[in-house]
Amino acid sequence: MWNKTPLGHGIGLRLPHFSHILEHGVQGVAWFEVISENFFEPGGRPWTVLERVRQEAPVVLHGVSLGIGNTDPLSEDYLDALARLAQRIEPAWVSDHLCWGSFGGHNAHDLLPLPYSEEALEHVVARVVRVQERLSRQILLENVSSYVKFGSSTLTEWEFLSEVARRADCGILLDVNNVFVSARNHGFSANTYVDAIPSDRIGQIHLAGHTDRGSYLFDSHVGPVPDGVWELYRRVVARVGPTATLTEWDEDIPDYATVAAEARTAERLEKEVLGDR
Amino acid sequence: MTASPGELLRLQRRFFSLITAPQGVAPGLRVLAGQDPGIAPLHGWIEASDEAEAIVRLDVYADMYFFRLLDALQQDYPKLASRVGAVNFHNLVTDYLLVHPSRYASIRHIGRHLSAFLQGHALTATWPGLPDLAQLEWARGEVFDAAPATPLQAAELATIPPESWAELRLGVIPAVRILDMQFPEDAVWLAIDRGEPPPQAAGEAAPFSMVVFRSGLVAYHRRAAEGEAAALRALRAGSSFGELCAALEAEHGEAAAPIAFSLLGRWLEEGLLCSVSMPAP
Numbered sequence: 001m002w003n004k005t006p007l008g009h010g011i012g013l014r015l016p017h018f019s020h021i022l023e024h025g026v027q028g029v030a031w032f033e034v035i036s037e038n039f040f041e042p043g044g045r046p047w048t049v050l051e052r053v054r055q056e057a058p059v060v061l062h063g064v065s066l067g068i069g070n071t072d073p074l075s076e077d078y079l080d081a082l083a084r085l086a087q088r089i090e091p092a093w094v095s096d097h098l099c100w101g102s103f104g105g106h107n108a109h110d111l112l113p114l115p116y117s118e119e120a121l122e123h124v125v126a127r128v129v130r131v132q133e134r135l136s137r138q139i140l141l142e143n144v145s146s147y148v149k150f151g152s153s154t155l156t157e158w159e160f161l162s163e164v165a166r167r168a169d170c171g172i173l174l175d176v177n178n179v180f181v182s183a184r185n186h187g188f189s190a191n192t193y194v195d196a197i198p199s200d201r202i203g204q205i206h207l208a209g210h211t212d213r214g215s216y217l218f219d220s221h222v223g224p225v226p227d228g229v230w231e232l233y234r235r236v237v238a239r240v241g242p243t244a245t246l247t248e249w250d251e252d253i254p255d256y257a258t259v260a261a262e263a264r265t266a267e268r269l270e271k272e273v274l275g276d277r
Numbered sequence: 278m279t280a281s282p283g284e285l286l287r288l289q290r291r292f293f294s295l296i297t298a299p300q301g302v303a304p305g306l307r308v309l310a311g312q313d314p315g316i317a318p319l320h321g322w323i324e325a326s327d328e329a330e331a332i333v334r335l336d337v338y339a340d341m342y343f344f345r346l347l348d349a350l351q352q353d354y355p356k357l358a359s360r361v362g363a364v365n366f367h368n369l370v371t372d373y374l375l376v377h378p379s380r381y382a383s384i385r386h387i388g389r390h391l392s393a394f395l396q397g398h399a400l401t402a403t404w405p406g407l408p409d410l411a412q413l414e415w416a417r418g419e420v421f422d423a424a425p426a427t428p429l430q431a432a433e434l435a436t437i438p439p440e441s442w443a444e445l446r447l448g449v450i451p452a453v454r455i456l457d458m459q460f461p462e463d464a465v466w467l468a469i470d471r472g473e474p475p476p477q478a479a480g481e482a483a484p485f486s487m488v489v490f491r492s493g494l495v496a497y498h499r500r501a502a503e504g505e506a507a508a509l510r511a512l513r514a515g516s517s518f519g520e521l522c523a524a525l526e527a528e529h530g531e532a533a534a535p536i537a538f539s540l541l542g543r544w545l546e547e548g549l550l551c552s553v554s555m556p557a558p
Contacts, residue, residue: 037383037384037385038385041385042422042423042425043422044421044422044423044452044494045494046422047422047425069285071286075382078382081382100289103289103293106293106297106378107378107379107380108297108338108342109342109349109379110342112289112338117284119284119285147334147335147338148323148324148325148335150322151321151322151324152284152288152322186324215330216334218337
């Protein structure tokens with residue numbers, strides 16, 4: 001069970017918008033997601049911006065290097081840094097990805113896919129429990145987009161994600177674009193996926209753009225949210241109700257107003273779907 | 278902590294070896310199959326219609342691995358990348374990652390060893406100052422997000438009686454780096470920053486020191502004044518103002534006191550000091 005906090009519709013805090021935020025403030029954006037590792041260093045302009053944002057809006061921490069599915073040991077240094085950051089920023093919540101990213105102490109700085117096996121499930125669940133104990137809070141785990149799947153998988157991705165959340169008692173950050181991308185890449189139904197995720201575990205939604213590379217979709221986070229992703233978002237919202245939603249735009253990042261407008265589009269769609277619910 | 282699971286461990290070893298293989302996935306697979314026969318064919322463990330499709334899909338990750346790190350290093354070293362050109366920089370990154378793969382949770386640290394790595398790299402035969410240019414760019418990045426500190430004000434020092442000055446301990450802000458340079462790469466940095474052609478590579482080393490620091494939210498660098506590099510290092514190491522003056526005197530004789538107070542004035546003006554303390558009476 002995840003105690004849902006419907007923060008509304010936010011955007012990611014990104015470097016090209018720092019000057020705008022320092023000059024104009026957050027200007028109607030309901031909340032911000034920041035990449036945790038970008039704030040592991042203690043000072044300078046990034047922190048000045050983050051503290052300004054935090055005065056004006058809720059912030060959530062979104063990590064990319066926890067490596068919950070790594071076979072490398074959990075990094076105590078990483079957990080210490082994350083705990084210090086959470087203590088300083090007091091985020092609404094902390095999230096990372098259901099993936100792995102390092103091997104033999106070397107980091108790929110990528111979100112690599114796991115096999116959906118019972119062995120991987122037990123491994124991940126034990127680590128989520130450990131992380132939640134260390135941080136003294138539940139975390140959200142996000143489904144990643146993927147380009148390969150493994151013969152050793154015995155569960156579907158949505159079964160694996162749901163089961164991790166249930167057994168470890170964590171929340172789910174449902175990335176609708178990632179479901180859309182992976183559904184095309186692996187030939188499963190995106191609708192089946194989102195319908196199977198337990199509503200009471202979904203604490204946050206991600207939306208983003210992707211790139212069609214012919215034989216597969218690439219999760220590029222470039223451009224506006226495509227129509228197919230909006231459609232899937234409508235379906236999710238109809239099922240789960242008002243949910244904190246973040247619009248990501250990480251390549252060829254346009255001006256602040258354009259990214260904020262995407263968040264307002266998401267807000268309008270949520271209202272259309274839910275009415276007065 | 279749970280033990281590393283066997284199947285998962287094997288899968289991750291294979292996957293990671295392939296996406297980081299310097300030759301690419303297909304040639305890497307041929308090499309790795311000699312050590313681990315189970316790794317080939319890929320579609321024996323990766324679901325795909327055939328081997329070609331499995332390679333294409335794994336190549337997505339291999340490309341992301343390299344190009345994400347290339348991009349990060351380009352952001353850390355924009356002047357260096359400009360100095361050597363795109364092809365040389367690409368090849369430099371390929372060489373660098375083989376020796377220094379990321380051991381860091383944050384990609385922010387990936388370029389930490391580049392200056393030292395360049396000391397022995399072929400590109401440095403063409404541009405001897407590359408290690409210096411790299412250390413200058415890295416230091417600017419380090420001071421950019423170093424811990425904040427409130428700069429010491431001249432008025433705080435004005436209240437200290439003259440007889441106590443010898444015992445003063447002055448704190449240097451965290452956002453200061455002192456560099457020992459061999460070549461005038463500050464001129465290269467400036468030319469590239471202005472969009473001008475950089476000067477020809479210097480043939481002979483001519484050592485000097487630089488001070489890199491953050492003031493407000495902006496990183497700056499300049500050549501160190503006479504005696505300044507040693508003085509800042511001494512303060513960092515905990516020397517008193519009196520010890521600092523004695524060291525300057527040994528080096529500069531009667532000019533020591535004017536040098537010491539000139540440095541102090543400059544540090545206060547630039548906000549390089551953050552604290553003053555005296556031993557308890």
